Amino acid sequence: MTIRVLVADDHSAVRFGLTTILGHAEGIQVVGEAADGAAAVRQARALRPDVTLMDVRMPGTDGIAATRQLVAEGLTQVLVLTTFDLDEYVHGALRAGAAGFLLKSVEAPRLIEAVKLVAAGDGVLAPQVTRRLITAFAASGPEPGPAPPGLGDLTEREREVLGCLGEGLSNAQIATRLHIGETTVKTHVSRVLAKLDLRSRVQAAILAQENGLTAADLRKDP
Numbered sequence: 001m002t003i004r005v006l007v008a009d010d011h012s013a014v015r016f017g018l019t020t021i022l023g024h025a026e027g028i029q030v031v032g033e034a035a036d037g038a039a040a041v042r043q044a045r046a047l048r049p050d051v052t053l054m055d056v057r058m059p060g061t062d063g064i065a066a067t068r069q070l071v072a073e074g075l076t077q078v079l080v081l082t083t084f085d086l087d088e089y090v091h092g093a094l095r096a097g098a099a100g101f102l103l104k105s106v107e108a109p110r111l112i113e114a115v116k117l118v119a120a121g122d123g124v125l126a127p128q129v130t131r132r133l134i135t136a137f138a139a140s141g142p143e144p145g146p147a148p149p150g151l152g153d154l155t156e157r158e159r160e161v162l163g164c165l166g167e168g169l170s171n172a173q174i175a176t177r178l179h180i181g182e183t184t185v186k187t188h189v190s191r192v193l194a195k196l197d198l199r200s201r202v203q204a205a206i207l208a209q210e211n212g213l214t215a216a217d218l219r220k221d222p
Contacts (some may be wrong), residue, residue, distance in 0.1 A: 003119045004031045006049040006076065008040035008066070010058040014104070018053060018081075018111075025112045037066030044075040050119045054098070056082040056089050064092040071097030071199045079118045081106070094206060097199030100124030121186050122170045123202040150195040158195070161188040165201055166208025 005028055007018045012035075019030045032047045034040035037054075038061040044052055052070060056063040067078045079100045080093040093101050099118045102111065103126050114124040154162065157178070164174040171185045178185075189201055198204050 001027075003028045003051060003115060004047070004049045005029065005115060006032045006034065006040065006043055006047060006052040008034040008037065008043075008052060008058070008063065009055040009081075010035050011055075014055070021108045021111060022115065025115075028112065028115060037061030037063055040066045041069050041075075044070055045073075049076050051115050052076045052078050053081050053115070054078050054093075056080060056093065064089070064096050067093060067098050068096040077118045077121075079114060079124065081111075094200075094202050097203065099200050099202060102126045117170070120171065121189065121201070123168075123200065123205065125168075125202070150197060153195045154192065158188050158192050161185065162192050162196075162204060162208055165189070165192070165204045168205060 005022055007015050007022075007030060009015045009018065015033050015035075019033065022028045022030050031049055032043045034043045036058045040052060040054065040063075041061070043049075054063045054067055058066075063080060063082070067080065070076055070078055077099045078093075078097065079102065080089075080098045081102050081104055082089060083104050090101055100114060100123055102114055102124065106114070106126070117124050151159075160178060161174060164177055169177065171182050171189070174180075174185045175182045189204075192204055193199070193201065196204065196207065198207065
């Protein structure tokens with residue numbers, strides 16, 4: 001199956017570079033371009049791409065606001081690609097529902113791989129971003145509080161999947177860990193997101209880490 005991609009960036013040279021890289025990748029087709037967030041939303045509604053590459057800083061509607069709208073409408077998976085790795089951009093993009101966050105310095109093979117992973121339902125984070133998030137969680141520690149709404153509605157298997165998401169595991173890694181098929185993993189992830197009213201697996205991972213919900217803990221009754 002061909003992965004349909006929309007490229008949103010306010011710099012024409014960047015859009016050209018991205019479309020050139022992806023246009024030569026096997027199994028990927030660039031179906032449209034947008035120069036700002038509002039245009040990205042309009043294009044996504046019309047074209048229904050599988051993945052949208054989204055810049056953060058664009059005139060008018062910025063990438064984070066556009067991501068929030070795209071994800072809320074269920075139009076496409078969003079992979080944020082930006083020059084800036086500021087924490088406010090990272091957290092804003094992930095909380096808006098982005099499936100991943102990469103820097104524009106990413107090498108072409110890694111970009112292609114990331115698009116394919118996001119299209120398959122996995123989350124992707126730049127190594128620099130991942131290290132900072134882990135450091136932040138380790139420094140602050142979990143902040144226990146009321147159980148997130150919907151947590152009690154998860155089945156035992158869904159709770160285990162949530163714990164794996166909190167560890168940053170991919171679908172393939174979760175399948176290996178829990179001895180189940182990848183298709184079954186995707187089904188469980190979708191149900192976890194729906195029950196917890198979350199927009200992406202990355203948000204589920206953040207929720208799990210912020211609440212200290214490890215895979216081991218989630219096997220226990222609340």
